[in-house]
Amino acid sequence: MEHKLKASSLEDLINKRRSIRKYKPDMPPEEWINSMLRCASMAPSPSNTQPVRFIRISSTGKREKLYQALVSGKQEFLRAIQSKKEAKRLKNWINTYYRFSEFMFKTPILFAVGTIASYAGFSKKLLEEGILTHNKREETNLDITVGLALKGFILKGEELGLGTCILTGPLVFIPNVEEILGINDVRIKCFITAGFPDEKPDMPPRKSISEILSEI
Ligand SMILES: Cc1cc2nc3c(=O)[nH]c(=O)nc-3n(C[C@H](O)[C@H](O)[C@H](O)COP(=O)(O)O)c2cc1C
Numbered sequence: 001m002e003h004k005l006k007a008s009s010l011e012d013l014i015n016k017r018r019s020i021r022k023y024k025p026d027m028p029p030e031e032w033i034n035s036m037l038r039c040a041s042m043a044p045s046p047s048n049t050q051p052v053r054f055i056r057i058s059s060t061g062k063r064e065k066l067y068q069a070l071v072s073g074k075q076e077f078l079r080a081i082q083s084k085k086e087a088k089r090l091k092n093w094i095n096t097y098y099r100f101s102e103f104m105f106k107t108p109i110l111f112a113v114g115t116i117a118s119y120a121g122f123s124k125k126l127l128e129e130g131i132l133t134h135n136k137r138e139e140t141n142l143d144i145t146v147g148l149a150l151k152g153f154i155l156k157g158e159e160l161g162l163g164t165c166i167l168t169g170p171l172v173f174i175p176n177v178e179e180i181l182g183i184n185d186v187r188i189k190c191f192i193t194a195g196f197p198d199e200k201p202d203m204p205p206r207k208s209i210s211e212i213l214s215e216i
Pocket residue numbers: 017018019020021100101165166167168169170190201203204
């Protein structure tokens with residue numbers, strides 16, 4: 001049987017999607033955001049544990065607190081590098097990462113994304129039986145699962161004409177993000193923005209298949 005590669009709208013969406021850091025002020029319809037969240041919820045997860053949680057940060061109070069923490073984090077870093085030999089280069093780095101974090105406060109929709117502690121069935125059983133003493137893979141499972149959920153979210157956004165950007169930079173400046181947001185059952189892994197794009201970035205270069213694939 002001959003297998004032909006068909007033209008794919010999924011591939012078009014994947015290719016067209018860019019991280020968007022500048023948004024129009026218009027608020028996307030709630031229904032659109034819900035459909036993005038539904039796509040996120042369809043992601044595979046270990047033993048179908050579905051540990052990913054999206055926390056929408058709508059309150060201006062919470063956004064302001066978070067922003068203040070970002071600014072304090074940056075100031076602390078700038079103070080800490082003053083006496084270093086490479087202070088100038090480090091300062092540029094800090095300022096760049098700050099810029100790549102700060103824009104999230106100017107977006108119509110902002111989520112913190114995290115996971116609840118949830119041992120998957122198999123490793124949980126082994127832990128309970130004392131066969132495993134700790135579960136190093138748990139973090140990997142959670143990270144993979146967040147990534148898969150985000151992929152559904154951002155691709156559905158792309159299909160709807162909404163831009164998104166995943167951010168982990170702010171977590172470097174704000175180590176106690178859960179405390180600031182008043183969350184105690186979810187560990188935050190990243191932020192994600194969404195809204196109507198107000199920029200059209202070029203595609204950053206991608207590695208070829210031969211660079212990312214090896215065969216053994
Ligand atoms: C885990 C992760 C963390 C990221 N953190 C940030 C961030 O803190 N700030 C930012 O502006 N972009 C962030 N990005 C977006 C990347 O910079 C972007 O995906 C990459 O440059 C490729 O560009 P593209 O998404 O437009 O294809 C992050 C992406 C991922 C997957």
